[in-house]
Structure formats: C-alpha cells, structure tokens
Amino acid sequence: MKILVATDKPFAKAATDGIRKITEEAGYELALLEKYTDVNDLYAAVADADAMIVRSDKVTQAVVDAAKQLKIVVRAGAGYDNLDLAACTARGIVAMNTPGQNSNAVAELALGMMVFMARNNFQPGTGSELKGKKLGIHAYGNVGKLVAHIAKGFGMEIYAFDPFVPADVMANEGVKAVASVEELYSTCNYISLHIPATPETKKSINYDLLSKMPKGGCLVNTARKEVIDEEGLAKLLEERTDLKYVTDIMPDSHAVLAEKFGARYFSTPKKMGAETAEANINAGLAAANQIVSFLKTGDKKFQVNK
Template sequence: MKVLVATDKPFAKIAVDGIRKEIEAAGYELALLEKYGEKAKLLEAVKDADAIIIRSDVIDAEVLDAAKELKIVVRAGAGYDNVDLEAATAHNVCVMNTPGQNSNAVAELAFGLMVMAVRNMYNGASGTELKGKKLGIHAYGNVGRNVARIAKGFGMDIYAYDAYCPKEVIEADGVKAVASTEELYATCNIVSLHIPATPETKNSINYDLVDKMPKNGLLVNTARKEVINEADLLRLMNDRPDLEYVTDIMPVHHAEFADHFPGRYFSTPKKMGAQTAEANINAGIAAARQIVGFLKDGCEKFRVNK
C-alpha cells in the first residue's frame, strides 16, 4: 500500500517525520509530493497511490480519475471544501478530515484579531478592553468551544448559537445558548464566526443580520470567506461607521474594504488560523493514523462523504 502526502504547501519536517513513523510502522510505503505547483505533477503522483494526505490541495474529478488505486483521502484540517465529495463517492473513495486538531490555533488567532481591533489596530490611540464585553460564538464546534474556553479567561460574557448543538451542551460549558442567529447578533458586541461554507451558510452573513449588532460592533471571521456577503458588508460598514471587521480570510473585495475603512478593517495576507507548529504536527499525524485505521480495520469515524 502506498500513501502519498501531496502538499503544495508542505508540512513542517517534524510533522512529516511523524507521518512517516505512523505509515511505515503499519507496513505501508510513504511518498512525498511537495511544492508541486503544476497540477500535472499531482496527476502523475496519484496514479499508484492507495491513500492521500492533503492540506489545502484540490482533489477534484480529474485527480480522482487519475488515481485508479485510491481508497481514501484525508484532509489534514477541519475544512474540506477543496475536495469534490460527490466525485469521491462516485469513485468509491472515502474522504475524511481531522476535526479538532487545529481548533486551539484558530481560536487563539481569533483573540489576537479581537485584541488588535479593540485596541484600534495598535495605532497608539486609546482603545477598549474585552473584559465584560458580550461575545457571540456563531457555531459551537471544536473551534467555538476553544473560543469559549479562552473568553472565560478574558472575563467576557459568552453567548453561542449552533443549529445542530443542543442547548444543554452549550450551557453545560457555562455559555448562554440563544435561540437564533438574529438574537446572537442583536445581543453581542463581538461576534466570532465558526460556521462552515455550505449551501445554507454561503452569503448568510449579510446586511440585515450584521446590522442587528449593537453600536461599536466587531465581526471576527476565522471561518470561511464564502459565508460573508461582501457587497452587503461593504454597504453596511459605509452606513455604520461604528462597525469593525477583522478576518483571517482575505475578501475578494479586500482593496475596497482597506481603502474605504482604514482603522476599521484588517485581513491577514493569507489564511493562517491553523498555521502553528503544533497544529501542523497534530493534523498531519492524525491524518496518518486515520489512514492506517481505515486501511487496516475499515474505520470510517471521520468520513465526510456518503
């Protein structure tokens, strides 16, 4: 059995060493394709792979057509919208992610963005504090729960909304569960987004929803670019000079945000929520273990396609 690590943006060496240890201990061969740049190189490398570990690399129908021996793809990370799930199912390929491995890294970055925003982007002017502010967590999954944990240390008043997480689970963590997104935004000074990009959530963070936020509201996005209705948010920030937006995913209209709202908008140059040494190692090794579990025992615990 051959396991291919196909990463245009490579894992750290320590992560690759950990992956190799897991794969070779199971009696499988490990192959590396790093910084490949051209899709043609990926298409050639997948031809004899039984399993693939990826990061943000795209696995589409063309790749799956080329990978005649492929049985499983594991995305080292939580998001998996870079994999064509329908095509994978049609090719009888299992797709998994590694939920929770990057969660603390993303949550810590969310707070880095929050602190920067309430301190006026560190421009020297007097800012405000997070203590006592009402924080809304939009989606209470692995990242959202880490955000709640950290927020307690800041002394924040914490609220959460998740359509799929029972109220009892949220409130067991000492977090106030609200009944709707509208209530979350209307209640909280700061809202931190942790929703996936799905047909239901794309463009769902729109004018009417964000406009419900109290004066001097702050929207923090470490989730996905696609969930933001950018045209609406541009219009709203123009209409409401008290609102701020900070994001870990550069918008399509980044230049417009930056030009029109200096001091009220910030984007990282590239998505970096999961870019820590710890998260890099954790996600890579988890991916390797999941592949071994699948190939040896048929374990599909983290399968995301049907």
C-alpha cells in the same frame, strides 16, 4: 500499499517525519509530493496511490480521475471544501477531515484578532477592553468551545447559537444559548464565526444580519470567506462607521475594503488559523493514523462524504 502526501505548502519536518514513522511501521510505502507548481505533477503522483493526505490542495474531479487506485483521501484540517465530495463518492473513495487538531490554534487567533481590533490595530489612541463585552459564537463546535473557554479568561460574557448543540450542554460550560442567529447578532459586541461553507451558509452573513449588531460591534471571521456577503458587508461598513470586520481569509474585495475602511477592517495576507507548529504536526499525524486505521480495519469515523 502506497500513501501519498501531496502538499504544495509542505508540512513541518517534524510532521512529515511522524507521518513517515506511522506509515512505515504499519507496513506501507510513503511518497511525498511537496511544493509542486504544476497540477500535472499531482495527477502523476496520485496515479498509483492507495491513500492520500492533503492540506489546502484541491482534490478535484480531475485528480479523482487520475487516482485509479485511490481508496481514501484525508484533508489534514477541519475544513474540507477543497475536496470534491461528489467525485470521491462516485468513485467509492472515502473522504475524511481531521476535526479538532487545529482548533486551539484557530481559537487563539480569533481572540488575538479581537484584542487587535479593540486596541486600534495597536496604533496610538484610546482603545477598549474585552472584559465585560458580550461575545457571540456562531457555531459551537470544536473551535467555538475553545473560543468560549479562552474568552472567559478575558472576563467576557459568552453567548452561542448552534441548532445542533443542546442548550444544557452550553449552559454546563457557562455559555448562554440563544434561540436564533438574529438574537445572537443583536445581542453581542463581538461575533466569532465558525460555520462551514455550505450551500445553506454561503453569503448568509449579510447586510440584514450584520445590521442588527450593537454600536461598536466587531465581526471576527476565522471560518470561510464564502459565508460572507461581501457586497452587503461593504454597504453596512459604509453606513455604520462604528462597525469593524477582521478575518484571516482575505476577501475578494480586499483592496476596496482596505482603502475605504482603514483600521475598521483587517485581513491577513493568507489564511493562518491553523498556521502553528503544533497544529501542523497534530493534523498531519492524525491524518496518517486515520488512513492506517481505515486500511487496516475499515474505520470510517471521520468520513465526510457519507
């Protein structure tokens, strides 16, 4: 059987070497398609693949149509909105992600962004400290838990909203559960977003919700740009000169936001939450191990298109 690693932005060499070792020791063939610029190269490479690992590469209906033998595709990372789940399901292809492998990298970035905004983008002038501030974690999953853990070291007061996590679980970890998303936003000086982009969450972070934030509030988005209502965000930033927004997913309206709001807004040029050597390696190796486990035993533990 053939396992294809298709990455227009390749894994680190250590990750690729590890993936090869896992694959070949299991008795499978490994094929690499790296730095491709033409999607037709992907169509050709996947034509005879039984399994595929991708990073942010889009697995569209056309890719699925070209993948005549594909049984499983694994997105090396937590988010999987680059996978056409309906197309995979229709063809009987198992789609997986690798939850938790990038979590520490994203959590560290979120806290780093808070420090960056609190200290005036590291420009001269009087900033503020994170100690004693209230941090709201919107979605208490793998990343959210690590954000809470790190933030405690800064002396922050931690709140969280996640209807899928029992309040006693949060309480045992020193986090105060709130009853509604509105309560979270009206309570906290900093909000760290960790929700996925779904039909229910897209543009859910809107004018009305953000307007509830206390004076000097800062929204930190290391999740997905689609969850932000950019028009509502821009309107509020214009009305409330005390609010700030920082993200590692450049908004569609980046140029306008940067011109209008200066140091109150910052975006990295590219998504960088998982851009650490450790996360790169962890996610790649996890993807390879999950594929081998599926092909050998039918293990579908991390399937996302059930």
